[in-house]
Amino acid sequence: MDLGPFPDTAGHDRATTLDAADPLAGERDAFVVTDPELVYLDGNSLGRLPTDAPGLVDDVVQRQWGERLIRSWNEGWWELPARLGDLLAPVVGARSGEVLLSESTSTNLFKLAGAALLARPGRSRVLTDDLNFPTDVHVLDGLCRLLGGDRRVEVVASPDGVRGPVEELEAALAEGDVALLSLSHVVYRSGYAYDVARLTEAAHAAGALVLWDCSHSVGSVPVGLAEAGVDLAVGCSYKHLNGGPGAPAWLYVREELQDELSNPITGWFGHAEPFGFDLGFEPARGIRRFAVGTTPVLSMAAAEAGIAQVARVGIDAVRAKSVALSSYLVELADEVLVPLGFELASPREPARRGGQVALRHDDAWPITRALVQDAKVLPDFRAPDVLRLGLAALTTSFLDVHTAVHRIAAVVRDGRHEAYRGTTATVT
Numbered sequence: 435m436d437l438g439p440f441p442d443t444a445g446h447d448r449a450t451t452l453d454a455a456d457p458l459a460g461e462r463d464a465f466v467v468t469d470p471e472l473v474y475l476d477g478n479s480l481g482r483l484p485t486d487a488p489g490l491v492d493d494v495v496q497r498q499w500g501e502r503l504i505r506s507w508n509e510g511w512w513e514l515p516a517r518l519g520d521l522l523a524p525v526v527g528a529r530s531g532e533v534l535l536s537e538s539t540s541t542n543l544f545k546l547a548g549a550a551l552l553a554r555p556g557r558s559r560v561l562t563d564d565l566n567f568p569t570d571v572h573v574l575d576g577l578c579r580l581l582g583g584d585r586r587v588e589v590v591a592s593p594d595g596v597r598g599p600v601e602e603l604e605a606a607l608a609e610g611d612v613a614l615l616s617l618s619h620v621v622y623r624s625g626y627a628y629d630v631a632r633l634t635e636a637a638h639a640a641g642a643l644v645l646w647d648c649s650h651s652v653g654s655v656p657v658g659l660a661e662a663g664v665d666l667a668v669g670c671s672y673k674h675l676n677g678g679p680g681a682p683a684w685l686y687v688r689e690e691l692q693d694e695l696s697n698p699i700t701g702w703f704g705h706a707e708p709f710g711f712d713l714g715f716e717p718a719r720g721i722r723r724f725a726v727g728t729t730p731v732l733s734m735a736a737a738e739a740g741i742a743q744v745a746r747v748g749i750d751a752v753r754a755k756s757v758a759l760s761s762y763l764v765e766l767a768d769e770v771l772v773p774l775g776f777e778l779a780s781p782r783e784p785a786r787r788g789g790q791v792a793l794r795h796d797d798a799w800p801i802t803r804a805l806v807q808d809a810k811v812l813p814d815f816r817a818p819d820v821l822r823l824g825l826a827a828l829t830t831s832f833l834d835v836h837t838a839v840h841r842i843a844a845v846v847r848d849g850r851h852e853a854y855r856g857t858t859a860t861v862t
């Protein structure tokens with residue numbers, strides 16, 4: 435299809451004016467962009483490649499591994515998970531020594547939720563909601579089965595599939611016997627953003643621990659972990675942190691709880707003296723007890739560039755741009771896409787919305803395929819009917835948003851999606 439400028443000149447000028455006034459516009463130059471015509475709206479699933487990442491990886495491969503060999507463990511590798519954790523800490527409002535990079539989000543969730551359940555042995559209820567990412571519910575369910583007793587996960591339903599069931603969760607907490615409340619801060623599908631402080635307080639009032647999955651908020655929305663008194667948190671590094679495919683995830687444990695909680699995966703990297711080679715397990719003090727095994731040094735190196743950039747720019751500046759982008763998209767969608775059968779499936783008020791906008795349409799799947807195949811727009815699709823537009827603030831321009839809305843409209847108006855009905859793909 436024709437990807438040239440759209441006849442909407444006034445709208446196009448407004449987008450370029452917004453870009454000219456954007457203090458973060460230059461941050462885009464810190465990323466590899468191989469196709470300037472492509473509008474990438476999936477930075478919330480896999481962030482773009484920072485230009486600094488290949489050099490960092492190359493140094494690890496050629497010099498640290500190739501030349502320095504095993505000496506590199508004493509020349510920086512050992513400290514990597516905690517050093518990158520400290521670099522990330524201000525981005526999520528944590529204090530130094532409270533964040534560690536390790537494993538995947540799913541594994542970190544297992545470790546921290548497991549630690550929480552072991553710390554509340556007399557309580558049987560684990561609360562979450564039906565907007566949570568499936569892996570989170572699978573891990574919580576699996577832990578309840580493993581630990582046995584009366585432990586069970588209760589999945590509280592959202593009133594509309596968009597908003598978190600805040601009052602219902604508060605009521606469920608007040609009924610008592612809750613060991614752990616575990617939610618996604620920003621919900622992957624609708625982009626709804628929970629009030630972390632409010633639910634953390636409600637959990638604590640009920641004597642429960644709280645674990646926030648910040649996979650969709652880290653690097654996009656401030657979390658304020660320490661200020662809200664959050665106990666535990668986990669999150670991805672390959673979404674808004676641009677850490678690369680399979681980047682090591684992170685975990686946070688409030689300092690006051692670290693020596694009180696036990697990591698249920700007792701591996702040698704969490705031992706007080708890993709090189710004492712003692713067969714008895716003695717947990718390390720501090721955040722390092724939540725480590726398990728050998729650090730994936732190559733992928734940590736790749737992740738450093740993206741984390742350093744968000745830390746340098748500052749999460750408040752990132753959030754301001756993100757709110758401006760998503761508000762602009764909602765406005766254009768109301769004007770151009772709603773008349774074509776789309777419906778907003780994200781919160782309208784910016785305070786309750788993360789860095790993505792979901793649009794419902796009966797033909798969301800074939801429209802997504804047509805956008806990817808014919809229109810150089812990469813969004814993603816969430817079954818059964820959501821077109822999800824991720825607006826990674828460091829890599830998305832206002833002109834990208836304008837262009838995407840008009841390409842989506844052109845696809846639907848010209849019926850280009852009809853050819854993609856009934857097609858399938860493994861990763862959506």
Ligand SMILES: *Cc1c(COP(=O)(O)O)cnc(C)c1O
Nearest residue numbers: 538539540567618622647649650
């Ligand atoms: C992306 C995401 C994950 C991914 O978990 P992995 O173990 O890295 O595959 C988990 N939880 C949430 C809420 C996510 O958004």
